[in-house]
Amino acid sequence: MNIKENHLFSEGQAMTKREPLDEAQLLADEAKYCSYGDTVHYVNPPNIFTDCRGSYVYNDQGTPFLDLQMWYSAVNFGYKNPRLDQALINQIHTLPQIASQYLHPTKIELSKVIAEDMLKKIGEKGRIHYNVGGSQAIEDSLKLVRNFCHGKSRMFAFEGGYHGRTLGASSITSSYRYRRRYGHFGERAQFIPFPYPFRRPKGMTAEEYAVKLVAEFKRLFENEYHGVWDPKVRESEFAAFYIETIQGTGG
Numbered sequence: 001m002n003i004k005e006n007h008l009f010s011e012g013q014a015m016t017k018r019e020p021l022d023e024a025q026l027l028a029d030e031a032k033y034c035s036y037g038d039t040v041h042y043v044n045p046p047n048i049f050t051d052c053r054g055s056y057v058y059n060d061q062g063t064p065f066l067d068l069q070m071w072y073s074a075v076n077f078g079y080k081n082p083r084l085d086q087a088l089i090n091q092i093h094t095l096p097q098i099a100s101q102y103l104h105p106t107k108i109e110l111s112k113v114i115a116e117d118m119l120k121k122i123g124e125k126g127r128i129h130y131n132v133g134g135s136q137a138i139e140d141s142l143k144l145v146r147n148f149c150h151g152k153s154r155m156f157a158f159e160g161g162y163h164g165r166t167l168g169a170s171s172i173t174s175s176y177r178y179r180r181r182y183g184h185f186g187e188r189a190q191f192i193p194f195p196y197p198f199r200r201p202k203g204m205t206a207e208e209y210a211v212k213l214v215a216e217f218k219r220l221f222e223n224e225y226h227g228v229w230d231p232k233v234r235e236s237e238f239a240a241f242y243i244e245t246i247q248g249t250g251g
């Protein structure tokens with residue numbers, strides 16, 4: 001089976017027409033001008049993608065690559081979905097962007113949907129605050145927690161959890177490689193083992209492993225000597241536990 005043929009676009013969905021790329025020149029320019037993030041060069045040389053559809057991205061030769069993120073990790077929408085694309089186009093033609101000081105109907109309507117859903121699912125009333133991405137959402141939540149806990153800044157987080165690249169988010173992200181070059185992180189989280197059943201010790205069921213990890217965490221609060229809890233005043237040095245419930249690539 002020729003995978004290329006299978007992915008040729010049907011009429012009306014032709015790939016974007018363009019002059020063939022000078023990939024060697026682009027890669028040379030990339031090496032010279034683009035920031036050298038630590039995830040771009042997993043493959044050497046990196047692919048340069050020029051088109052997309054559904055679950056696939058395409059290089060200049062039209063070779064499809066299955067993209068399990070399909071936009072990005074938290075928004076796996078699939079590429080060129082006509083309904084989503086049209087909604088984006090409509091929004092750009094209606095109100096593309098307005099300052100956060102101003103109100104518009106969609107903001108209020110979406111807030112209501114999320115708040116009502118939260119109330120139904122977890123029984124908590126709340127209001128919705130928007131920001132521009134994951135790291136900023138984490139930063140906002142750190143502020144909320146610190147405000148609520150009168151400035152307490154120590155957090156628990158899971159080993160393997162990833163929360164973003166800002167300083168606050170890096171301090172609760174487990175991988176040291178995200179902090180290595182940036183000095184001391186005084187507010188680094190205390191990282192707790194993640195109950196990942198595929199990495200459990202030999203001879204233990206997934207359930208036994210989970211029970212063991214919960215017991216180990218509980219033990220921290222048994223007395224003052226484990227460094228997190230003062231039983232006399234029933235107060236913890238820690239303000240929150242940040243949980244990335246489903247770890248994909250892991251932090």
Ligand SMILES: Cc1ncc(COP(=O)(O)O)c(C=O)c1O
Nearest residue numbers: 073133134135136162163164244
């Ligand atoms: C669980 C989680 N939290 C936070 C972030 C950071 O989001 P952003 O890259 O939008 O800052 C990510 C990004 O991959 C994430 O997966």
